[in-house]
Amino acid sequence: MSRVFVSRDMASVALGADDVARAFAAAGCQVVRTGSRGLFNIEPLVEVETEEGRIGFGPVGPADVAAVLDGSHANRLGRIEDLPFFAGQQRFTFARCGIIDPVDLNDYAAHGGWLGLEKARALAPQQVVDAVKASGLRGRGGAGFPTGIKWQTVLDAPAGDKFIVCNADEGDSGTFADRMLMEGDPYCLIEGMAIAAHAVGAGHGYIYIRSEYPFCVATMRAAIEASAHLVAPFVLEVREGAGAYVCGEETALLDSIEGKRGQVRAKPPLPALQGLFGRPTVINNVLSLAAVPFILSEGAEAYAAVGFGRSRGTMPVQLAGNVRHGGLYEIGFGITLGELVNEIGGGTASGRPVRAVQVGGPLGAYFPPSMFHLPFDYEAFAQAGGLIGHAGITVFDDSVDMAHMARFAMEFCAAESCGKCTPCRIGSTRGVEIMDRIIAERDITAPVRPEPVEGRARASTSSARTEGGYLGKALYSRAPDRIDVSIEAQTNLLRDLADTMKYGSLCALGGFTPYPVLSALDHFPEDFGASAPVKEAAE
Amino acid sequence: MEDFVTEWTARHGATRDRLLPLLHAMLEEAGYIDDALVPAIARALNLSRADVHGVITFYHDFRRTAPGRHVVKLCRAESCQARGGAAIEAAAAKRLGVAMGEVRADGQVALEPVYCLGLCAIGPNALVDGRPVGRIDAAVLERIALEVAA
């Protein structure tokens, strides 16, 4: 009776992993449900335990049980870690993901689990903070702020209640590392938070998970209950988001946990000094906290040895969108964008040429292939007018209309704006209107592109022109028909609006929306009907 | 439902930070949060009705009207768009006979937008009554339509 491993990850289930598991169980196998290995074109994946280790077959269906068990199945992959996609990786944080049964405490302990916590508890809090500083770990959520300095501030804050908050509101399109880790190796995150609690003297921790991740919420709650005795007196609790992307911003997240509207707070005060319930709070992303057990168990130097420039350690990059080998690729900083998209990602899934990639979710910039030389490093991307964010890379083939993507960036901002600050609350809606005018003007002079689907926010399509009637005269300079709707004027207005949003907004939602908009406009002017030679439209 | 509120707060606590967990529990229990229950929630957590109304109307999940018998949450984010999400959205609206963001007139199915389910390499994706469905194409859409017709 052979043991087989089938992923219970939400993506695997979406592709039918449950039916596969049932089929093998019906065939009498002992089925162990694991996290996902992180390469989705081979899912649903089954690994069969044999003398030479676990042999993978994928993708497979419920009807392939016999072919898999007798090894004759066409999609036999051999040992998964030998596949090129996995061999090149440096899985410090995701070492156990896809291997162990996520909620089995023994399986976790057998693979180096709790070692980091034990070592941390043997050290004084200051020593633990020093280790995190020495590792060079920076915020994996996107801000890239040195995690050790944040912890130091909370440790130095006066005694009394302190909190550890994990930002698991991973709302960026193209990112799923947090989801995979929480579903695949929940104790790793719990161990990281327990170490943080010991380091700064916190008694209570919250994990704020977005409601769009139901599997994460269930797995984390089960894991917290099972491991409560191991992390005591530190108490952990999951709090579910409610469909507001802006709650990925740390202060909006804190307000949300406090039972309020997820509105962004002004800083200062910094959350490290006045965070949750006004108390000193460590607030870090899932990946930042999940990297900590490795730093304590293997030593800060081992973590810092890997990396590029001031970006030390590994970054779990997520390849998404129109990409052949979509999945999770944990690698040290420094690897170039081109290697990630073409060698590792294998280009587009549609087979058409890659025209653009968006790095860092809906607020990240679009990069044309001409910029694929860029090394994956916070500073390098910043200089190139973009950002790493949560390291999600969304690939587009040449059927993409960059004007529509710029419009979608504004529409997404309008849909998710918390409504507190003027540049974002009003600017995003005006941005959609400007893009509608540009696209309408462009489509008069060029073949019509597929009609954009109306976004949730009320974007106006009709423009009631008043041809100089009484109202027109009364409104004088502001009369609709005196507004210059030429592409050149609207493009300049778009740049002015982007400037106001970038430097005026209270947080990154309004502040970074100009990244995708301006990068699309700068790198793909042809899609905006600009004077540059219009590329004949893709069929 | 009013006693559901008092029982829940008696068991899980009545401090202000319990508001979102309570609203989630009410969603699970009744599918939506009726405006008439806001006074009971406010009393239980010692908040004003304005506080509670402000929170309910802020978060997309806290619906104030009955949901469809079936709910299809279709992802509209960039990764799914890169894999043909926009076309699938148009097709779904037509096939299911309901506009995006609405509940069908007969209350049978609701088509809702969602910005990213974290399945960004296998889009277009959707949550059908809470169950993830990936690589949606015409055939998968047909299966979903039959399922939600029941």
Place this chain on the structure above:
Amino acid sequence: MSDDTHVMSTTDRLVYMAHQIARNMAMMGEAKATEALAEHLTRFWDPRMKAQIIAIAQDQPERLSPVVTAAVARMAQGRPAPQVDAAQFNRVDEAGHCDAG
């Protein structure tokens, strides 16, 4: 005490007031209570009320309790109310005694 207070005559009210004050000073002990009651009548009752209670003490002694009778007698001797040392205010320089705010 008659059930219907609102037909209480003036003399009834004075008798009732005197006994109510006495009841609320009882915990001081009889000697102190008598002295305090006498001082209270002297300081706060207008001449007519004083005259009426003194008349009741003479004509209808049975209506007054021993403490009240003694206090009325002391008040009647017209001993001047204890001198309030005006200088005491200036040293602390703040308000002096009063009965009502």
Place this chain on the structure above:
Amino acid sequence: MSFSRETDHGTPPVLATGKSVTLTIDGQSVTLPEGTSIMRAASLLGGSIPKLCATDNVESFGSCRLCLVEVEGRNGYPASCTTPVAEGMVVRTQTDRLKQLRRGVMELYISDHPLDCLTCGANGDCELQDQAGAVGLRDVRYGYDGATNMGQAKDQSNPYFDFDPSKCIVCSRCVRACEEVQGTFALTIENKGFESKVSPSQGEDFLGSECVSCGACVQACPTASLIEKKVVESGTPDRAVVTTCAYCGVGCTFRAEMRGEELVRMVPWKDGKANRGHSCVKGRFAWGYAQHQDRILNPMIRASVDQPWREVSWEEAIAHTASEFRRIQAKYGTRSIGGITSSRCTNEETFLVQKLIRQGFGNNNVDTCARVCHSPTGYGLSQTFGTSAGTQDFDSVMQADVILVIGANPTDGHPVFASRMKKRLRQGAKLIVIDPRRTDLVQSPHIAAEHHLPLRPGTNVAMLTAIAHVVVTEKLYDEAFIRERCDWDEFMDWAEFVSEAARSPEAIAPLTGVKADDVRAAARLYATGGNGAIYYGLGVTEHSQGSSTVMSIANLAMATGNVGREGVGVNPLRGQNNVQGACDMGSFPHEFSGYRHVSDDATRSLFERTWGVALDAEPGLRIPNMLDAATDGTFKGLFVQGEDILQSDPNTHHVAAGLAAMECVVVQDLFLNETANYAHIFLPGSTFLEKDGTFTNAERRIQRVRKVMAPLNGYADWEIVQLVANAMGLAWTYDHPSQIMDEIAALTPTFAGVSYDRLEAEGSLQWPANDAAPDGTPTMHRDGFVRGKGKFVVTDYVPTDEKTGPRFPLLLTTGRILSHYNVGAQTRRTANTAWHPEDRLEMHPSDADNRGLKDGDWVTLRSRAGETTLRALITERVAPGVVYTTFHHPETQANVITTDYSDWATNCPEYKVTAVQVMASNGPSDWQQDYAEQARNSRRIAPLEAAE
């Protein structure tokens, strides 16, 4: 029109924590307390950074993004409102880059804002209009055909202000004012993003929402979105006069903003030390009564009360008043007349009335309405501390750790102070409430009392003595304080008395109906929880043991060392705007101003020398005794200024009988009130808007009242009293209230340092203000008690004679509601009736059920003293066996129910405990109908030509 608006520094002042910081802003160096915002720093330097979401009575928010500045060494453009100053910081506030960003933000604002400035109610007084000009916005390139929040329906439900969502810029200043300043949390922003909208409660209209109409949001709103109806109707104001509100004892100061002679709006004055820039619905909006058509403007006389009034000239009325009083004195003796001063008139007017009586009438028959509210405070505090006033200032509550509220409902009676108390509670102070009712302080949004002791009405002394029992027996008293500041032996006597088992919480539990452990927990919290501050109101004083209750409160404060510093003290919440002043001015029959007994020869001779007349050394009659003397035929004349004893004093039949027995009742008031039904001479009075003077609030703060318009009736009240005095032969020659205050200062040690010039300079002074305390006394009894050693007075529970029984099984207690004031004479003549059109009887569901009564039914309320009818209000707020009502509407005449029982020391009526029976009824009782008929009949004014 130059209209000096108060400068708005944008962010609140910072408590000077000692550390200060030096920085340069636009080249100018400045040193400020750490924590001050850059915006405030720039404003204090005279510069001006554009702002829209910042205003200095709420915390900074950082949402409009207009106030961006450049700071050397910091990238980006931080908002100056949310960025504190730092040592050596170099700030630039007026660079081209900033101008560009600010114009970009303003262009977005105006792309979603109506362009009707010229016809808008806020034209000339709108911050959005000012800032659009300041940043130089010249074009809105987004056009006007995009999505917009304009064109929404206007909410005109509130009688005093309109809400126009179309003009809202979602700066949330209103939401934050409702939260931080008022503490009601009635507003929120609903939805998010572009659809964000200000929403009262659940998106209802203002009147139907949780809004208490305090006006803080209207004051905070930078545009015309929230605006006073009067401003829309008559235009923006062009001048402002600072004056003091004439409603409750908090003593809020306002800017009366005028347009010529027309009062446009009352806006709380930010430098007012009592209200710190806040207001309630009464002071802020309910001033319309001043021009109400019910105002009587001409003097009237009549021979007997069943005849119609006859309008006469001032000369005739004054002469008639003087001659009548002289006639009565000649016929019935010097002591046959007297007067009642008002707690709503100014100090100067009250002083003149008691001077008229003492100097003119030659007797001490003067009393005031403080008799029926806080006279026990005077007696109790003077016996224990040596002075009859509260010990703290209002600011002191912000340093309290434990707040004990007994017998008071501040959120209704003293709303502006309640807001500050609620703010302190939200900061973490603990609250104990001792009250038969579940008042709002027991539980309301964001406020929850740590302990609520719902005792049966009338058992205060038992409860407080039980608390003292716990403090003493568990050794929680502050021995060092007692030994230093009190008489140890007196303490030991008191301690021994309260330690007896009969006074333990367990022993009194059956009496008070409160569980013993709750009492013990509350006692431990008060004694050991840090700064303990006690606040009490009429629920303490209006009992047969009112004075004993005040003394037991003082005992508790002394025993736990909670006197003589900030954050502690014993604080009576005084009812009316100048009840404290009325008492200070010598309105009581037994004392001169400054609480000095009439028998004290030194004081009396000082007054005799100054007034040139021999003064009576014997105390005069109190109001109830005046009425008795009247029915006995020895008291025939009464001068009543600004009081309505028929409606406000207990046992209405008794009052009516007394008044009817008099030969000359003179009423000086704004309207024909209930007492005027029995009056022979009516002298029309003036409102606080029509005269100069001073009020003294509940924290002993003397504040100026300034004339903003000419008196409709021709004279200020003090001028009328002077006319009467002159007619009676007194050579008074005051031509301005400041001269009266100088006389008061000369005659009263605690007012020695008070003068109009000092008040003009300091804004206000808290007495005692003299050589020993040149700048006034915020906190009393700092070093020693006024009487030297604090005195422990042994107090014991003596049950009231007002007993429940089969005929009258329920206990009635009375109180006040936010929208009305005292007898409602003023507030009933304003739009406040929108909130409380009639008095209602609050009943517990169980009491209602076993009488078959439903919410809203007409019920008969009967006591031994009388009977009336009103509609029931079924609520859990009152305990079973207890019913509650207010006395704001004459139709219900609640005081026909209250009995003659009163406080043993001061005769303060026992409003709070009346045994009653409640039963279904079919409408107003016959007594109510006769009364209404009689009142209508007596208010007839004969038309001029038909005067016989």
